[in-house]
Amino acid sequence: MRFDDFDMEMRQYEESLDQYVPEEDYIVVRLDGRSFTRLTKRVCKFKAPFDERFRDLMTGTVKSLMESGFKIVYGYTESDEISLLFHPGENTFSRKVRKINSTLSGEASAAFSLKIGQIATFDSRVVPLPNKKRVGDYFRWRQEDSQRNALNGYCYWTLRDEGKTASQASKVLNGKGPKFKKELLAERGIDFDAVANWQKYGCGIYYKDVEREGFNPVKNEKVIVKRRELFVDMEIPYGVEYRDYVLKFLDER
Numbered sequence: 001m002r003f004d005d006f007d008m009e010m011r012q013y014e015e016s017l018d019q020y021v022p023e024e025d026y027i028v029v030r031l032d033g034r035s036f037t038r039l040t041k042r043v044c045k046f047k048a049p050f051d052e053r054f055r056d057l058m059t060g061t062v063k064s065l066m067e068s069g070f071k072i073v074y075g076y077t078e079s080d081e082i083s084l085l086f087h088p089g090e091n092t093f094s095r096k097v098r099k100i101n102s103t104l105s106g107e108a109s110a111a112f113s114l115k116i117g118q119i120a121t122f123d124s125r126v127v128p129l130p131n132k133k134r135v136g137d138y139f140r141w142r143q144e145d146s147q148r149n150a151l152n153g154y155c156y157w158t159l160r161d162e163g164k165t166a167s168q169a170s171k172v173l174n175g176k177g178p179k180f181k182k183e184l185l186a187e188r189g190i191d192f193d194a195v196a197n198w199q200k201y202g203c204g205i206y207y208k209d210v211e212r213e214g215f216n217p218v219k220n221e222k223v224i225v226k227r228r229e230l231f232v233d234m235e236i237p238y239g240v241e242y243r244d245y246v247l248k249f250l251d252e253r
């Protein structure tokens, strides 16, 4: 058999599961750390429920992903997950789902592993969204998830600190709503509404124009240069305002 025929015949199998995100859909990719409960609690012993070192590893990983060659206009991270909003015109790998997923999960795993100094991996899923409203809803959804996790985490670790076992603490909280949980904290002198915004709402990462001092060796003088740099926003707005905050990144060049 000629190689070309053989090649075409075998490619059918390789390509049989290929999918492409339609041009008119917006692309969000969500990555999630694999078995990070074990990593954060047993292997690295991060402070619970929140540790700035873990937060900085995650925001650093988002920055690496935003510089990995895809045109990503906004990144968001809460807990061990990352969401990336693609530029609407992004056409890398012809929007092929398996290429986007495998490349980004590989980049995230490699970047995070290097930063932490041991192997850690991320899964990745492409979330095609049909319109701007759904893009806004998507990010509000993850932000709500963040807030619920934070409230639950504070309650859980407060109970653990009081001497309850893991299963006793979970039993107290199972099936309980935010009102109960906020009261549980308030009774112990913790005002959940006053908790740091990055813990409740997550962190946003985007490009910002900044002015930096440079040096012109020809003229032998200091100059101010404009640069686009990735900025980590730890004070992102909440709710409806957050939707507008996210959607403005879709208007970028």
Ligand SMILES: Nc1nc2c(ncn2[C@@H]2O[C@H](COP(=O)(O)OP(=O)(O)O)[C@@H](O)[C@H]2O)c(=O)[nH]1
Pocket (backbone or CB within 6 Å): 032, 033, 034, 035, 036, 037, 038, 040, 041, 045, 046, 047, 048, 049, 050, 051, 052, 054, 055, 079, 080
């Ligand atoms: N100690 C600690 N744990 C964290 C922090 N941020 C996220 N985590 C943990 O990371 C895990 C993420 O949840 P999930 O993805 O469902 O768990 P996984 O399947 O084990 O990766 C949870 O167990 C969180 O408590 C942090 O700042 N400190």
Ligand SMILES: [Mg+2]
Pocket (backbone or CB within 6 Å): 032, 033, 034, 035, 036, 037, 080
């Ligand atoms: Mg995880």
